[in-house]
Amino acid sequence: MMNETKIDWAEMSWNPVTGCYHGCPYCYARRTAHRFDAGMEDPTPLPGGLHVLDHKIKATPYPYGFEPTMHRYRLDQPERQTEGRTVFVCSMADLFGRWVPTKWICDVLDACQRAPQHRYLFLTKNPARYLELDHLALLPHSENFWYGSTVANMDAVGMYPMPHANINTFWSMEPLLGPVDMDAAEGLPAWVILGAETGNRKGKVIPKREWVDQLAAFCAENEIPVFYKGNLREHFPDLPASALPWEV
Template identity: 30%
Template sequence: MTTVSRIEWTERTWNPTVGCTKISPGCKHCYAEVMARRLQAMRASGYANGFELTLLPDRLEDPLGRKKPTVYFVNSMSDLFHDEIPDAFITQVFDVIARTPQHTYQILTKRADRLAAFFSTHPVPRNAWIGVSVEDRKYGLPRIDQLRKVPASIRFLSVEPLLEDLGSIDLSDMHWVIVGGESGPKARPMKKAWALAVQQQCEAQGVAFFFKQWGGWGADGKRRAKSANGRVLEGRTWDEMPATAP
């Protein structure tokens, strides 16, 4: 089963696995964990174990039945490169991706070491966009160097939640950067200067920039349930996509 996505930069989600474990500060207030527990309480299919890592092989072939070209975010409720997911299962996921060239698949991970190791011995389908999360300097920035090793047609960074000033970023061989603040009742603030610094470096280095949201804090630094200018940065909405976007 795939579902329509509310994420601004994709169309549908496909979750052949659900559940995860926390490995860095960006995981602290995981939206997927909260949603998984809610779905477990509703007895939704696939969530009997809540947020415990669960492989769902019956979902592997879901995209095969959809002929209309679609942008899929893979594993919005998990991390495909989690240590406990066998290489054989990951290979099955990418086999489906390769068999459906009409679709575009966006795969995002915090397990950049395993990502690079996997693709050192496996091909990357042309229609797979590969990305890593970059929330801070200590954990996030080193993932970029690992992503650079992956011969993907599109490499992207999800700088969300942006938790601090990232300083100077080497964006060579990157094609797209998404920036966003944290949402939810315990959201940590994102400063305007941090987001602007990333945008300016994207512009200087020729990388597409997408501003997703302010999250739980507005551009004025005030906490609110929903910011009236939730996607506006420096007076405009940033919806740039990679040059080869469908």
């Protein structure tokens, strides 16, 4: 089923694919998956440590831990939810990771297209995959599809030749790990999310106020709405109100 989410910029999360090989040190999804990992053996694993499940496993949503898994039985869930919601797709994976079979991605995008009552938010650390799919005419340009890229610091900015004029894009700058000069990017997103790292990881980065103010000023100048996450407001309670681009 689709789940209510604590993520404050979406209403539901939906995870037809779980698991990720990026290995980010601050990953909450990996911690969660390992907590529920039943250590099951897959009788028919795919090459590359990938798994496909046709039926729900009652004991745990993560039978193969954080190894990439397609949960095929979840693909009809958006259709079954008739009331339109804002859905974060694959909060427990990177659906566009380079290891994900194109067929899996297409199956998820098709499921979204079959349920146009919802708004879909995708997020990746591998936006090159958006471009690859787009070149193959496999990336829907629907108005209710939002393609997000994680930009934690300047290292990521050079990776983002998005957006195309005719698709909705956003940057999730969460966790913000350093100053970011958005002016250095090739294309600007239509929306920005700013957030801080949660948890108590050794080496956790607390964003500096000047990083946030600089981004806020750039976005104001370029008319880009900004959503300030609750975990950033904990550090800076006086931040301005958040904006969602479909409400502006």
